[in-house]
Amino acid sequence: MPVLPELAAVLAAASARTRPEPPGGGPVLREAARGYWDRRGLHGAAGGIAAAPGAQPLLLALIGAHGGDVLMPRPCPAAWMPQARLLGRPAYHVPTPAECGGIPDPYALLETVRRVRAEGGRPKLLLLSVVDDPTATVAPPELVREACEAAVDEGLHIISDETWRDTVHRPRDTVLLSPAEMCPDDVTVIADLSGALVPAAWPVAVARFPETPRAAVRHARTLDILTALGALVAGPVAHAAAHALGEPDSVRDRIRRAAALQTDVAAAAHRAVLGSGALARPPQAGRHLYADLGPLRSRLADLGVTDSMELEEYLTDRLGAPAPGGHRFGDELGALRVRLGTGPLLGATPQQQTESLAAAKPLELPHVARALDDFAAVFAELR
Numbered sequence: 559m560p561v562l563p564e565l566a567a568v569l570a571a572a573s574a575r576t577r578p579e580p581p582g583g584g585p586v587l588r589e590a591a592r593g594y595w596d597r598r599g600l601h602g603a604a605g606g607i608a609a610a611p612g613a614q615p616l617l618l619a620l621i622g623a624h625g626g627d628v629l630m631p632r633p634c635p636a637a638w639m640p641q642a643r644l645l646g647r648p649a650y651h652v653p654t655p656a657e658c659g660g661i662p663d664p665y666a667l668l669e670t671v672r673r674v675r676a677e678g679g680r681p682k683l684l685l686l687s688v689v690d691d692p693t694a695t696v697a698p699p700e701l702v703r704e705a706c707e708a709a710v711d712e713g714l715h716i717i718s719d720e721t722w723r724d725t726v727h728r729p730r731d732t733v734l735l736s737p738a739e740m741c742p743d744d745v746t747v748i749a750d751l752s753g754a755l756v757p758a759a760w761p762v763a764v765a766r767f768p769e770t771p772r773a774a775v776r777h778a779r780t781l782d783i784l785t786a787l788g789a790l791v792a793g794p795v796a797h798a799a800a801h802a803l804g805e806p807d808s809v810r811d812r813i814r815r816a817a818a819l820q821t822d823v824a825a826a827a828h829r830a831v832l833g834s835g836a837l838a839r840p841p842q843a844g845r846h847l848y849a850d851l852g853p854l855r856s857r858l859a860d861l862g863v864t865d866s867m868e869l870e871e872y873l874t875d876r877l878g879a880p881a882p883g884g885h886r887f888g889d890e891l892g893a894l895r896v897r898l899g900t901g902p903l904l905g906a907t908p909q910q911q912t913e914s915l916a917a918a919k920p921l922e923l924p925h926v927a928r929a930l931d932d933f934a935a936v937f938a939e940l941r
């Protein structure tokens with residue numbers, strides 16, 4: 559999406575700032591993050607906030623601040639497993655339930671924890687995402703509760719990635735419950751602001767820690783690691799991020815318009831995928847969908863596609879846009895799964911993208927209709 563003019567002006571006004579933020583973010587940025595979460599029912603003090611230049615260094619610091627092995631759902635965001643491996647931490651995938659991604663199946667979680675312990679491991683940390691990348695699903699509250707209760711009962715601390723919570727396509731019809739609402743002393747929340755608030759080219763992410771003595775120690779460790787990494791938010795970016803976190807009317811309007819646009823476009827892309835005979839959960843949030851082309855295995859084999867690496871190459875070439883295979887998200891290489899971005903369907907230029915945002919019926923715009931026709935044609939060839 560094009561940069562919101564108001565945010566661009568705020569960034570430009572702060573461009574003369576030459577000093578980065580202190581480790582973990584300055585008081586203005588941390589207070590803005592506190593207010594953002596306070597409006598979502600997660601109350602706390604600005605002292606329990608930490609900021610970093612992007613989700614990857616922040617997650618790396620959070621994992622480093624915790625001891626023990628790491629558990630995460632399968633599939634999961636592409637950066638999660640490499641972060642744990644970089645720190646030398648044993649990491650394990652846990653299957654997700656049929657209805658959504660992002661949350662481990664509670665029974666599979668318990669079985670995995672007990673198996674890891676029986677093998678001499680020390681499972682201590684669970685990563686999850688209620689609004690999931692890569693599957694673009696929103697976990698039902700009852701499932702979130704069951705998974706979190708199972709994790710806490712087994713002594714796991716939870717890191718809840720809520721980057722995509724503001725991109726839910728139908729917010730009035732979707733109940734979104736943060737794990738931090740249910741287990742406030744056992745959940746650290748992380749959000750990459752590029753999910754909905756700022757452009758991806760302005761790297762900034764924030765984390766919210768519980769208000770407990772143990773969490774205070776982990777917060778201090780996290781700041782130490784961010785300091786050692788030199789992971790400091792640029793001053794102008796922090797200024798713009800704080801403005802976005804305050805959610806003025808222009809930012810709220812952009813979030814609402816972007817979610818409505820994705821509702822229509824992602825649904826159309828989903829119909830095209832299903833029309834080919836492939837499988838995909840209906841996208842509920844974000845800017846992508848996660849497709850399983852397993853039912854098309856024979857046809858794909860005729861085209862020389864037998865695993866997700868080859869599927870990634872084939873679809874990236876045919877669609878003219880990145881289509882990362884499921885192996886990047888922890889799925890097995892032999893599973894023909896792929897994440898399909900919907901951003902390229904909104905227009906090739908900032909002018910077209912702005913027109914898409916403003917349109918009451920974006921699917922009727924010539925550039926959107928043409929992009930969707932081309933997208934559908936790629937999958938129609940696989941029937």
